[in-house]
Amino acid sequence: MSFLQTLTTFATPQPQTTKYVKVLHRPSGFNEAVQSMQYAVRGQLVLRAQELSRQLDAGAELPFSSVIYCNIGNPQSVGQTPITFIRQCVAAVTCPSLLDTSALPSDVISRAREFLEDSHGVGAYSESKGVYSIRKRIAEAIARRDGYPSNPDTVYLSNGASEAVKALLQITIRNSQDGVMTPIPQYPLYSASLTALSGRQVGYYLDEQNDWSLNIHELQRSLDNARVEGTQVRAIVVINPGNPTGQVLSRENMEDIIRFCERENLVLMADEVYQKNIYTKEKPFISFKKVLRDLNSPVELASFHSVSKGVMGECGLRGGYVELVNTERDVEELLYKVMSVSLCSNLVGQFAMDLMMTPPKEGEPSYELYKTETDGIFNDLKSKAAMLCDSLNTLAGVTCNKSEGAMYLFPRIALPEKAMIEAKKRGYACADVLYCMELLDATGICVVPGSGFGQKEGTLHFRTTFLPPKEAIDDVMKRLRKFHEQFLLSYS
Amino acid sequence: MSFLQTLTTFATPQPQTTKYVKVLHRPSGFNEAVQSMQYAVRGQLVLRAQELSRQLDAGAELPFSSVIYCNIGNPQSVGQTPITFIRQCVAAVTCPSLLDTSALPSDVISRAREFLEDSHGVGAYSESKGVYSIRKRIAEAIARRDGYPSNPDTVYLSNGASEAVKALLQITIRNSQDGVMTPIPQYPLYSASLTALSGRQVGYYLDEQNDWSLNIHELQRSLDNARVEGTQVRAIVVINPGNPTGQVLSRENMEDIIRFCERENLVLMADEVYQKNIYTKEKPFISFKKVLRDLNSPVELASFHSVSKGVMGECGLRGGYVELVNTERDVEELLYKVMSVSLCSNLVGQFAMDLMMTPPKEGEPSYELYKTETDGIFNDLKSKAAMLCDSLNTLAGVTCNKSEGAMYLFPRIALPEKAMIEAKKRGYACADVLYCMELLDATGICVVPGSGFGQKEGTLHFRTTFLPPKEAIDDVMKRLRKFHEQFLLSYS
Numbered sequence: 006m007s008f009l010q011t012l013t014t015f016a017t018p019q020p021q022t023t024k025y026v027k028v029l030h031r032p033s034g035f036n037e038a039v040q041s042m043q044y045a046v047r048g049q050l051v052l053r054a055q056e057l058s059r060q061l062d063a064g065a066e067l068p069f070s071s072v073i074y075c076n077i078g079n080p081q082s083v084g085q086t087p088i089t090f091i092r093q094c095v096a097a098v099t100c101p102s103l104l105d106t107s108a109l110p111s112d113v114i115s116r117a118r119e120f121l122e123d124s125h126g127v128g129a130y131s132e133s134k135g136v137y138s139i140r141k142r143i144a145e146a147i148a149r150r151d152g153y154p155s156n157p158d159t160v161y162l163s164n165g166a167s168e169a170v171k172a173l174l175q176i177t178i179r180n181s182q183d184g185v186m187t188p189i190p191q192y193p194l195y196s197a198s199l200t201a202l203s204g205r206q207v208g209y210y211l212d213e214q215n216d217w218s219l220n221i222h223e224l225q226r227s228l229d230n231a232r233v234e235g236t237q238v239r240a241i242v243v244i245n246p247g248n249p250t251g252q253v254l255s256r257e258n259m260e261d262i263i264r265f266c267e268r269e270n271l272v273l274m275a276d277e278v279y280q281k282n283i284y285t286k287e288k289p290f291i292s293f294k295k296v297l298r299d300l301n302s303p304v305e306l307a308s309f310h311s312v313s314k315g316v317m318g319e320c321g322l323r324g325g326y327v328e329l330v331n332t333e334r335d336v337e338e339l340l341y342k343v344m345s346v347s348l349c350s351n352l353v354g355q356f357a358m359d360l361m362m363t364p365p366k367e368g369e370p371s372y373e374l375y376k377t378e379t380d381g382i383f384n385d386l387k388s389k390a391a392m393l394c395d396s397l398n399t400l401a402g403v404t405c406n407k408s409e410g411a412m413y414l415f416p417r418i419a420l421p422e423k424a425m426i427e428a429k430k431r432g433y434a435c436a437d438v439l440y441c442m443e444l445l446d447a448t449g450i451c452v453v454p455g456s457g458f459g460q461k462e463g464t465l466h467f468r469t470t471f472l473p474p475k476e477a478i479d480d481v482m483k484r485l486r487k488f489h490e491q492f493l494l495s496y497s
Numbered sequence: 498m499s500f501l502q503t504l505t506t507f508a509t510p511q512p513q514t515t516k517y518v519k520v521l522h523r524p525s526g527f528n529e530a531v532q533s534m535q536y537a538v539r540g541q542l543v544l545r546a547q548e549l550s551r552q553l554d555a556g557a558e559l560p561f562s563s564v565i566y567c568n569i570g571n572p573q574s575v576g577q578t579p580i581t582f583i584r585q586c587v588a589a590v591t592c593p594s595l596l597d598t599s600a601l602p603s604d605v606i607s608r609a610r611e612f613l614e615d616s617h618g619v620g621a622y623s624e625s626k627g628v629y630s631i632r633k634r635i636a637e638a639i640a641r642r643d644g645y646p647s648n649p650d651t652v653y654l655s656n657g658a659s660e661a662v663k664a665l666l667q668i669t670i671r672n673s674q675d676g677v678m679t680p681i682p683q684y685p686l687y688s689a690s691l692t693a694l695s696g697r698q699v700g701y702y703l704d705e706q707n708d709w710s711l712n713i714h715e716l717q718r719s720l721d722n723a724r725v726e727g728t729q730v731r732a733i734v735v736i737n738p739g740n741p742t743g744q745v746l747s748r749e750n751m752e753d754i755i756r757f758c759e760r761e762n763l764v765l766m767a768d769e770v771y772q773k774n775i776y777t778k779e780k781p782f783i784s785f786k787k788v789l790r791d792l793n794s795p796v797e798l799a800s801f802h803s804v805s806k807g808v809m810g811e812c813g814l815r816g817g818y819v820e821l822v823n824t825e826r827d828v829e830e831l832l833y834k835v836m837s838v839s840l841c842s843n844l845v846g847q848f849a850m851d852l853m854m855t856p857p858k859e860g861e862p863s864y865e866l867y868k869t870e871t872d873g874i875f876n877d878l879k880s881k882a883a884m885l886c887d888s889l890n891t892l893a894g895v896t897c898n899k900s901e902g903a904m905y906l907f908p909r910i911a912l913p914e915k916a917m918i919e920a921k922k923r924g925y926a927c928a929d930v931l932y933c934m935e936l937l938d939a940t941g942i943c944v945v946p947g948s949g950f951g952q953k954e955g956t957l958h959f960r961t962t963f964l965p966p967k968e969a970i971d972d973v974m975k976r977l978r979k980f981h982e983q984f985l986l987s988y989s
Contacts, residue, residue, distance in 0.1 A: 025795045028731055028764045029669065029828040036671050039835060047625055047837035055624065077840075082621035092592040099845075100588035102581075106600065129574040130805075130812040132547065133539055164656050164815070167839050175693070177521065179528050197838045201667070239520055272520045303517045313622075320622040321844035323656070336521040343531060345539035346689045347659050351843045352813035353591075 042197045045457020050441055051076055054451040069449035073481055075469040076451045078248075078412040080318030080382075083473040088317050088378050090371045091360050094120075095322075095353055098127055110370040120356055127352040133345035135162025135326070136352070139359040143326060146362035151295040159329040159337055162358060164350045165320075166278050166311040169327035171198050172343045173274060173307050176336065177239050178204035184231055185274070186241035188219070190415060190458035190466070192248045192276070207231040207238055210461055213417065216406050217250035219243070221261045228269055240272035241265075243293070246279040246410025249458050249468040251390075253288040253409040259296045266304045273297075275308045278325075279411040281315035284387040288409060294330055306330040312357045314412065316382040324354030324361075389471040389478055390414070396482045400489050412472060415455065418465050423496040437465040443492060448484035534689045537949020542933055543568055546943040561941035565973055567961040568943045570740075570904040572810030572874075575965040580809050580870050582863045583852050586612075587814075587845055590619055602862040612848055619844040625837035627654025627818070628844070631851040638854035639820060643787040651821040651829055654850060656842045657812075658770050658803040661819035663690050664835045665766060665799050668828065669731050670696035676723055677766070678733035680711070682907060682950035682958070684740045684768070699723040699730055702953055705909065708898050709742035711735070713753040720761060732764035733757075735785070738771040738902025741950050741960040743882075745780040745901040751788045758796045765789075767800045770817075771903040773807035776879040780901060786822055798822040804849045806904065808874040816846030816853075881963040881970055882906070888974045892981050904964060907947065910957050915988040929957040935984060940976035 028034060058072045074083060081087060090113065097103050097117035104114055123138035124131060134140060137157065144155035163169035174195075177185065184205035187195045191208070199206045209227035211217045224241070231238050243262060245254045254262075266273045275293040283290050294308055312324035329337060344350075364379075365371040390408040397405040402419035420436050428439040435456035445451050455466025471478065520526060550564045566575060573579060582605065589595050589609035596606055615630035616623060626632060629649065636647035655661035666677065666687075676697030679687045683700070691698045701719035703709045716733070723730050735754060737746045746754075758765045767785040775782050789798055804816035821829060836842075856871075857863040882900040889897040894911035912928050920931035927948035937943050947958025963970065 025759045026762055027795075027823075027825050028762060028797055030825050031827040031831075033671075035828070035831055036668055039668055040831065042834055042838070044834060044838050047834075047840070077622065079617075079622045082617040087618070087620045089594075096588040096592035096595065099591060100584040103588065103595075103600075108595075108598065108600075125571075125574040126579070126813065128579045128811045128813045130569065130571045164843060165840065171838075176528055176531055179525075194838060201835075201838075267517045270518055270520060303519075305520055319620045320840070321618065321620045323841075323843035331519075333519050333522050335523040336527070339523075339527055339532065342534055342536060342539075343693075346534070346536050346663075346686060346693075348539070348657065348812070349815075351656060351815035351846055353845045354843055 038201050038203045042200045043457070044193050044197045045453050047077075048453075048457065050438075050445060050451060050453060053442070054445055057445070057449065067449070068447055069484070072445075072449045072451060073473055073477060074451050075473065075481065076453050078314060078318075078470055078472065079320050080412075080472050081320065083477070085318050085382060085472065086378070087319065088375065090365055090375045091317060091319065091357060093371075094360055095356060098356060099353070101126075112365055112369040112371050116360070120359070124352070127356065129352070131349045131352060131355065133341060133349050134158075134160070135350060135355050139355050142359055143362045147294070147328060151292055151298065153295065153298040155294075155328060159332065161327050161329070161340060161344055162350050162355045163325045163327065163344070164323040164347075164354060165313055166276070166309040166325035166327070167194055168347075168350065169307075169309055169325055170194055170274070170276070172340060173327065174198045174202060174204070175343060176339055177272065178202040181205070182235060182237050184236040184238050186224070186227060186231075186238060186271070188242070188244060188247070188250075190249050190455065190460055191242070192244060193457055195242050196459070205231070205236050207236060208459060211247070211250055211252065213406065213461070213464070216409070217247060217252035217415075219252075219254060219258055219262070221258075221265060224262070224265055238269070238271065240274050242274045242276060244276040245293075246282060246290070248276070248279065248411050249413045249415040249453075250406070251408030251411045251413055251415070252406070253283055253285060253290070255288060256291050256296065259291060259293060260300060263293070263297055263300055263302050263304055267302055272305045272307065275306060277308050278311040278314045280310065282386065282412060283410045284390055285409045290410075294328070297330060303331055305332050305336075310358075312354065312361050315361065316379045316386070317357075317361055318382075319357050319361075322354045322357045323351055324356075324358040325350075326358055385475070386412070386471065389475060392475075393469070393471045393478055393482070396486075400486060401493060403489070408471070412470050413468050414471060415458075415466050415468050417455075418467065420465055421493060421496040424492070427496065435465065437467055440465070440492065441467055444485070444488055447488050447491075450481055450484060530693050530695045534692045535949070536685050536689045537945050539569075540945075540949065542930075542937060542943060542945060545934070546937055549937070549941065559941070560939055561976070564937075564941045564943060565965055565969060566943050567965065567973065568945050570806060570810075570962055570964065571812050572904075572964050573812065575969070577810050577874060577964065578870070579811065580867065582857055582867045583809060583811065583849060585863075586852055587848060590848060591845070593618075604857055604861040604863050608852070612851070616844070619848065621844070623841045623844060623847065625833060625841050626650075626652070627842060627847050631847050634851055635818060635854045639786070643784055643790065645787065645790040647786075647820060651824065653819050653821070653832060653836055654842050654847045655817045655819065655836070656815040656846060657805055658768070658801040658817035658819070659686055660839075660842065661799075661801055661817055662686055662766070662768070664832060665819065666690045666694060666696070667835060668831055669764065670694040673697070674727060674729050676728040676730050678716070678719060678723075678730060678763070680734070680736060680739070680742075682741050682947065682952055683734070684736060685949055687734050688951070697723070697728050699728060700951060703739070703742055703744065705898065705953070705956070708901070709739060709744035709907075711744075711746060711750055711754070713750075713757060716754070716757055730761070730763065732766050734766045734768060736768040737785075738774060738782070740768070740771065740903050741905045741907045741945075742898070743900030743903045743905055743907070744898070745775055745777060745782070747780060748783050748788065751783065751785060752792060755785070755789055755792055755794050755796055759794055764797045764799065767798060769800050770803040770806045772802065774878065774904060775902045776882055777901045782902075786820070789822060795823055797824050797828075802850075804846065804853050807853065808871045808878070809849075809853055810874075811849050811853075814846045814849045815843055816848075816850040817842075818850055877967070878904070878963065881967060884967075885961070885963045885970055885974070892978060893985060895981070900963070904962050905960050906963060907950075907958050907960050909947075910959065912957055913985060913988040916984070919988065927957065929959055932957070932984065933959055936977070936980055939980050939983075942973055942976055
């Protein structure tokens with residue numbers, strides 16, 4: 006063992022020489038709100054999965070040879086190949102000497118040169134909102150998408166969409182009486198951020214019986230309830246396409262939501278990061294911005310987007326943006342200030358967002374390959390979504406709505422009474438945690454319990470992605486079926 | 498004008514169709530703490546500078562032909578060239594097809610392959626703390642630096658150091674009685690974050706008469722004062738090398754600070770992002786971790802580092818880390834949870850941090866060029882620091898301590914009474930704002946008023962970087978001298 010290995014392997018003993026008492030300790034030494042935060046997609050299941058992965062790497066004998074991560078929408082971690090055009094452009098701006106080689110297509114070179122001319126390169130802080138010319142091109146792409154103008158000054162680039170969501174919530178929540186409506190089930194970024202801000206999560210249920218649709222009467226019920234309880238409801242989060250549910254909103258439904266916001270004086274926070282992941286012809290993606298403008302509505306809107314989803318799935322680059330619509334100048338300035346304390350989002354992520362919004366056009370040298378790669382990934386996602394859903398529906402006690410969009414399925418599972426009792430005994434929040442934990446230990450499949458997203462009382466679910474390669478999904482289903490039968494048997 | 502230009506140039510009129518009243522508006526519609534935040538390095542001066550830059554781009558006639566940004570430590574925005582080794586490695590992992598060309602040195606290729614084998618590439622979310630093998634190599638580098646072990650599990654990679662600082666403060670501040678000691682002057686990340694968290698900033702003055710040194714009696718005075726006022730002082734921030742002051746702490750001084758923390762039960766937050774920017778032989782950089790271990794002290798320590806500084810200056814990549822030392826397991830888990838809500842920091846930044854901590858070694862193919870480039874930048878910084886300081890000291894009423902480290906000078910300026918009156922009339926917080934604003938308008942030089950960092954009452958300063966190329970610094974001094982004389986004259 007080398008000197009350095011010795012240094013990093015063993016902790017030094019630390020004899021207490023003074024009366025020093027640790028300042029940061031549970032329960033009273035931490036910020037309470039932060040302690041209460043829950044974030045299931047990176048929670049105990051995932052930590053256990055990482056532990057099992059390391060055991061396998063170290064040669065341990067487990068009932069499976071690999072952990073399959075279906076817990077998170079992280080396509081490249083389960084084998085999806087990056088889009089060549091994006092990577093060539095990023096490499097070219099990172100290492101501009103590549104521009105002088107003949108290794109890159111001419112449109113890649115011109116996109117890279119344009120970025121380098123309009124910025125100080127990927128190594129310099131940009132303006133806090135992001136490089137101006139990138140925001141301008143993104144605004145143009147939004148305008149093309151919606152047929153309505155977009156203002157580059159109200160587009161804010163961020164490290165993934167998460168950072169922008171957190172900044173908006175931070176501005177919105179003024180005190181512990183303030184609340185924000187979120188779907189149930191929802192993506193835990195919203196619940197966790199609201200908890201950290203000591204704000205209130207005002208849940209509205211999506212209708213599982215009707216393909217997880219969003220019922221406007223349920224919105225009203227939830228809002229009225231919250232108000233009776235003294236909550237100042239400030240905003241509503243709508244995730245379209247849905248996470249974890251995969252539902253896509255109809256235009257009618259979106260109009261109703263906007264009128265609801267107008268009537269009830271709410272900010273609309275539209276999580277639209279899965280806008281390119283739509284697998285049904287009947288419901289194309291329509292942005293809330295477009296419907297808002299069509300209705301000529303004054304509702305304040307924040308629309309979020311990200312390079313992590315779509316078919317690029319460039320999660321690790323951490324690119325994203327929020328567009329503010331109908332907001333007052335002062336909120337725009339305040340958001341600028343919040344973003345400026347982090348200086349700016351990373352420049353590679355900014356550039357990737359730019360490329361995602363304005364991909365190669367027909368006739369450009371990179372177009373054919375770009376189209377082949379993106380179509381391939383898209384069609385693959387679409388067929389895997391259907392395939393996994395169909396299989397899940399063949400399991401005893403499992404019902405699963407089809408995924409119209411996004412990257413997830415959220416099957417409902419009926420579990421025997423004995424499993425409920427066992428879960429309680431082990432101190433789990435819900436019996437779906439027991440199910441997912443045993444699934445992981447028996448098969449290496451990592452999914453997230455429905456309780457991490459919220460669900461109607463008395464129902465149990467889990468969320469799974471359909472991102473692994475087809476062969477792996479076949480394998481998942483085989484392992485899952487065997488486990489499921491044994492689980493039901495052992496708790497029957 | 499094209500259709501798209503029309504779309505993006507003009508805002509649509511929005512006739513109010515309902516009783517909708519904007520939810521997010523000043524003063525009562527925002528989170529109050531966030532509104533109160535101040536962040537001078539990206540504040541009104543900088544917005545004005547950006548405005549002037551755009552005017553110049555549009556062909557406006559101004560008294561100068563370019564804006565010189567001396568407001569922020571952003572080397573590549575003022576012409577510093579990226580280090581080839583870093584950029585080659587990043588390009589190779591971004592676009593792995595480059596690995597098969599002969600364009601890259603063999604050590605670049607092996608570093609890139611190692612990264613790709615140990616991770617899912619730059620396009621996948623990593624573990625929330627960062628890629629394990631990167632944290633392991635960083636821990637090894639820390640161990641080499643200090644001669645003490647470092648645990649990869651308590652190294653957290655972040656988007657720049659800022660994100661980690663904010664996360665630590667978020668955990669530490671429990672309520673509006675809690676406070677954190679910060680130097681005065683300080684880097685406004687600390688004051689802004691504390692304000693946003695409704696915590697208290699407990700300032701301790703650095704001693705300008707003695708080269709901005711940190712006096713332990715002043716620490717005690719500040720702490721005792723705060724306690725009398727009912728503040729629960731939880732931690733102390735020490736910036737070494739100093740920002741904006743450039744002072745480097747002596748080992749003795751550091752020992753005193755650690756003993757102070759021990760006696761008074763404080764967490765030590767050590768901002769060590771300028772550890773490679775030391776321009777004095779008498780005071781080499783020593784990490785707080787090393788002194789802590791030498792003293793066998795139980796004090797909880799968080800040490801921050803970043804790829805944005807040093808000689809790389811890769812600000813736009815947003816890489817950074819915090820190492821926790823002597824902390825309880827539960828605070829480590831809590832920090833993990835906070836970081837996990839953002840999923841992970843950007844992978845390019847993670848890899849850049851890795852490369853910065855373990856650069857090419859003697860004998861490796863990239864070593865010679867790496868050494869030439871980094872030595873060149875370092876020597877240039879060192880001589881520009883001395884040159885600008887000497888020049889500043891020749892101006893009437895200006896005294897400037899020399900910069901022992903970091904990237905800044907913080908000259909004190911004596912301004913005439915009439916300037917004070919004029920500043921008050923214009924509603925500026927301090928007369929140094931007037932000075933900096935007029936400097937910008939007259940010369941295009943953008944610096945930050947001392948009041949943005951905090952300063953002893955009755956004193957005025959500004960912070961300037963010494964990052965622009967030598968010729969530009971000559972030019973800065975010429976423009977500044979002329980302006981300074983005229984300013985004194987016009988307010989005399």
